[in-house]
Amino acid sequence: MEKKVRKPLRKTIFELLCFICISSLLVSLFSFTALAEDTNSSSSLNSNDKISTSLSSKLGEISETEKIPVIIELPNQSIKFNTAAGKSQIESEQKNLVKFLESEKSKSNAQEIKSIKLINAIAVKVTPGVAASLAKRSDVARIEPDQIVSIPEQSETSLEKMKTSTTQSNAASTDAWGVDKIDAPAVWQRGITGKGITVAVVDTGIDATHPDLDDLDDSSGTNDPKVVGWIDYVNSKSSAYDDEGHGTHISGTISGTGANGIQTGVAPGTKLIVAKVFDSEGSGYLSDSILGFEWAVNNNARIISYSGGSSEHSSLFTTTINNVVAAGIVPVIAAGNDGLYGSGTINCPGDELNSVTVGATDSSNSIAYFSSRGPVTLNDQTYIKPDVSAPGVSVPSTYPGSGYASGSGTSMATPHVSGTAALILQKNPTMKPSEVKQKLESTAKDLGSTGKDNDYGSGLINAYKAVFGSTSSSPVANFSASPTSGKVPLTVAFTDTSTGTPTKWKWSFGDGTTSVQQNPKHKYSKAGSYTVVLTAANAAGSSTVTKTNYIVVVSKPAASFSATPTSGKAPLTVAFTDTSTGTPTKWKWSFGDGTTSVQQNPKHKYSKAGNYTVALTAVNAVGSNTVTKTNYIVVVSKPAAAFSAYPTSGKSPLTVAFTDKSSGNPTAYKWSFGDGSISREKNPKHQYLQAGKYKITFTVSNAAGSSTITKTNYITVTTNTRPGIYAESK
DSSP states (O other): OOOOOOOOHHHHHHHHHHHHHHHHHHHHHHSOOOOOOOTTOHHHHHHHHHBOHHHHHHHTTSOSSOOEEEEEEOSOOOSOTTSHHHHHHHHHHHHHHHHHHHHHHHTTSEEEEEEETTTTEEEEEEOHHHHHHHHTOTTOOEEEEOOEEESOOTTTTSOEEEOOOOOTTOSOOEEOHHHHHTTHHHHHTTTOSOTTOEEEEEESBOOTTSTTTSBSSOOTTOOOBSEEEEEETTTOOSSOOBSSSHHHHHHHHHHOOOTTSEEOOSSTTOEEEEEEOSOTTSEEEHHHHHHHHHHHHHTTOSEEEEOOBBSSOOHHHHHHHHHHHHTTOEEEEEOOSOGGGOSSOOOBTTTSTTSEEEEEEOTTSOBOTTSOOOOEEETTEEEOOOSEEEEOSSEEEEETTTEEEEEOSHHHHHHHHHHHHHHHHHHSTTOOHHHHHHHHHHTSBOOSSSSSBTTTBTOBOOHHHHHHSSOOOOOBOOEEEEOSEEESSEEEEEEEOOBSOOOEEEEEOSSSOEEOSSSOEEEEOSOEEEEEEEEEEETTEEEEEEEEEEEEEEOOOBOOEEEEOSEEESSEEEEEEEOOBSOOSEEEEEOSSSOEEOSSSOEEEEOSOEEEEEEEEEEOSSOEEEEEEEEEEEEEOOOBOOEEEEOSEEESSEEEEEEEOOBSOOOEEEEEOSSSOEEOSSSOEEEEOSOEEEEEEEEEEETTEEEEEEEEEEEEEEOSSSOOTTSTTO
16 A cells, blocks of 8 residues: 655645646636636636647747737638628628737737638637637637648659640640540530539649630630639739649649640630649648638639648538538549558548549559548548549649640549539539539449449549430441542542541541541542541440542543453454553443443454454543554454465575465464475475475464465476476476
């Protein structure tokens, strides 16, 4: 048992007095250390309760003259801030408090007083003494630190500027992969682009001169700016700018038109209002973000896109999000980039139940490693977050200076959802924020665990399904062209007639060139017949149609032909083949026997023997040309052999020239000269060396048959001696 030791009474009284004095001093100065346990000290307890624990800790770390940023909530949080009566009531309720703060400001105890009507609060920088005084006021409900919030940790990473040669003069832009992944182009094809919807970007600012963000229709002849509202809570500049790049990137994914080469915007028809609440380092005060939300509501935004926040929860954001939703605005919030730390890492205000909280996926629909995970436990509730996912890895979008940059983060995923919400609201302008959120979730592609989970939420958003209620079907490719023929050079206008709402097109014109426009024009510079191929695609699939020799481009033709056979016995059927160049469209044949044809490749029967001259005239739109082949077709009947010779007599040696006189077009010849020698020439010469009378035999033949003629003692050769051994008498 512990032994008790009694202290001297004087010492005990002294210690007690010291304790009371110190306690009183602390309470009067700071009003946050609850030392007294007497139930009669209720006023001290109430004052201490008004200062949040985190603020109490910070107040204890600074000097009495140092100022700390705080947000002072007033008791009445049920006022409708976005009505004239509500604003007037808030101003009335804040009047005395503002007067007090202005007084302290004159004493250098306060600075930068900002009224926040969205949550009926005042942001200000105050000394610990002023904080203690505020805690005692009846028109103060709670005092929170005006904490630093920022765009999520830079796994987003320094935006990487993309090298691109694209310019505003490009005939067509290329879709960013995320735009295609969520099937946004199919929505545009049905006339929904976000037109008439204003989206507020609460971020680092915007380069409003970027060709993709400067106006709605990308025409220098119209005055229709895309950025219709601007406020700067960081540097109070009157003209839009972005000294970090993040806000321009976000804006491009929501609303970029693709004028400079990459179609980054999910809802290119939207207008933007931009509140700069983060500095060049991507950080800012919580109060400025809330003021940005308030300004967005007051300037007719339908959607607030916010890719910032903090891993530390603030109840002020609970009031902010709830009031924004009550005003009819959809808050689309990044989940955060703390996924490496596992579950329960959703950032504030993405942790708010009424936020549309967005996780990030890659091009293969896998959750990004950095994407923050749920669940969230807040206000005695535990619920799944994020709500949906969207493309957030290596996402290309607009960047200050008319260029593009690639970035990764839930910041990059969030504007895909903001843009999709704008498409939904154009189609369904009376939808409430809760209905938009439900539509996004119910039409998302379920990924990960079945049903809504703490990685993907309800899954990858699908813009087409969210707007129209069903997934787009694969297209069926088809097209027409005009003209389809003509002389070189020929310009042809191609028209896509595909069904199924394609969002991408690839044309192959048959001359080695291609196009990705929907309805291109193409000039053919050389004559020829061209096969045209069109592939039409959307998120659901693709289809290809091929039209062979569809485009015929002509120059003046050069007539030419061949035939088989070119000789034979009567009757002879010959197949003629046009080999003309220059793509003729008409033909006229003359077969040499008085008959003609206008077919391209006719067949003709020759009934009589003879040599026939064939002529072909080839014609097209440019002109005509004729080719003639003399005695090209030889038609034969059975020949009749005949011949002559000169001289038929003379002294040896005697050279005789034999001449074929046969009819019937023989093609082969055989001579027997009577002296044992022969020849197969048509008209041979032969020398006789000995005297005598010689018999000549001549055989001719062709495809129809043969004929032989014999002339006895036809050649007489003499000398001064007796007749030669080859004489006829012999």
